[in-house]
Ligand SMILES: *[C@@H]1O[C@H](CO)[C@@H](O)[C@H](O)[C@H]1NC(C)=O
């Protein structure tokens with residue numbers, strides 16, 4: 001088969017220097033230019049394009065089974081997380097795939113570099129003229145109207161027929177950049193000079209570390225295990241400012257050293273410049289509410305730069321970087337998201353499988369559910385509900401938002417709903433089906449009731465106090481709820497590590513099997529798309545999930 005491929009290809013080269021369409025098979029076609037982009041002229045023939053091939057993985061189903069085996073309480077393998085190598089073996093392409101793809105690249109004088117530990121992504125650079133030839137494509141310059149940024153893409157591409165089944169997809173081709181990552185909302189400066197001592201303990205007005213400690217029973221004592229880490233994702237040039245963190249700790253954690261801080265890991269040319277006016281609202285929030293809550297847990301801020309070519313703003317590069325770490329952080333907190341309809345299934349599924357790999361090695365992966373209620377990451381007009389990704393990936397834990405403390409109720413912006421790409425996983429099937437039967441025909445036709453449902457849990461997300469550029473103020477968003485929840489998990493992992501036990505890892509099968517450890521949130525809703533959205537109610541709901549965490553209950557659940 002390999003020999004035949006070479007023979008055909010070299011004949012063609014002799015004949016016309018360009019593969020003939022009958023041997024090529026269309027792999028993907030876009031019917032239109034995505035809104036917001038304007039089509040320009042052809043890419044200049046000698047512009048170098050950094051191409052990536054996603055090879056078909058040998059055993060994605062085996063990976064998912066292994067993930068559930070180590071994450072489902074009662075399973076004989078519960079807690080026995082895979083090594084990096086074991087997890088990568090499921091994602092690695094078969095030797096046949098490697099052989100046929102390498103032979104095709106060699107015929108074209110291309111040397112590719114593996115991008116992942118599993119070798120399921122390959123990268124190489126070729127001039128646009130060569131890329132047009134290789135993929136029977138028309139690489140064209142497109143301009144994003146609102147940012148003026150340019151992207152070279154093709155509206156269709158092909159693969160040699162004998163490589164179908166070996167190459168999953170090629171990037172950059174038909175997938176356009178998002179330039180539209182959802183993140184934390186605006187900052188409201190506080191008129192008063194706020195410090196911890198001036199606040200009530202209850203989270204009723206402003207939310208600070210001490211009221212969260214009281215509300216969720218979070219310990220103030222420092223963690224003891226240096227092997228246990230928490231990772232905090234940073235994207236789109238959001239920088240985490242050390243001086244703001246210091247001021248935050250001085251005012252709101254006077255019981256710990258104000259020089260407590262995080263380390264920085266760079267992916268895709270990321271950095272973390274420290275001039276005060278370059279501080280990012282989201283990055284400050286995320287580092288202040290992990291360093292400030294997960295007391296004493298080593299904290300790494302993962303700054304993902306703009307130099308990414310994974311088609312998904314560096315999200316995939318970040319996970320592949322972490323899969324190369326030994327060990328990766330046992331908890332990862334990310335408060336950025338996409339609207340699911342903007343992503344093709346191929347790319348979303350590839351990234352979701354990377355989360356399954358990271359979960360299988362023992363990392364709990366938490367994402368904010370979004371701040372637009374049922375209308376997606378941010379409030380927008382819509383006719384059908386807009387789910388957010390990665391929350392819709394079944395292998396991550398999605399976090400919604402609440403507010404107030406007596407009782408705690410849903411925050412009206414808390415995104416939640418149902419995936420149109422990923423089917424409902426069995427761990428949540430019963431809870432979701434109870435919810436669906438309770439609502440009858442409400443919102444019917446506006447969401448896909450057989451999709452993965454989110455969020456899974458929730459936590460405080462309104463009037464959360466941070467320090468930003470030297471000023472104290474508040475922010476709202478599921479962006480707050482995520483680092484708070486992630487910090488609680490990291491503190492449970494510290495206790496587990498101290499007892500010589502494995503970390504919690506992928507949380508959802510454990511959580512859905514034990515809903516009573518959460519404080520059920522039963523009022524509030526998440527309006528959007530000209531509807532009232534869904535309502536929080538007894539049991540799981542697509543506004544606040546199973547409810548808000550409690551440290552002592554989680555410790556008991558972890559067997560401590
Ligand atoms: C806040 O503190 C600053 C510096 O300590 C001081 O100059 C300012 O007057 C204070 N503002 C209020 C409203 O108390």
Ligand SMILES: *[C@@H]1O[C@H](CO)[C@@H](O)[C@H](O)[C@H]1NC(C)=O
Pocket residue numbers: 419420421422423424448449450451452
């Ligand atoms: C609903 O979700 C299922 C499971 O992911 C999927 O197979 C189906 O195509 C979806 N339907 C629509 C209309 O999105």
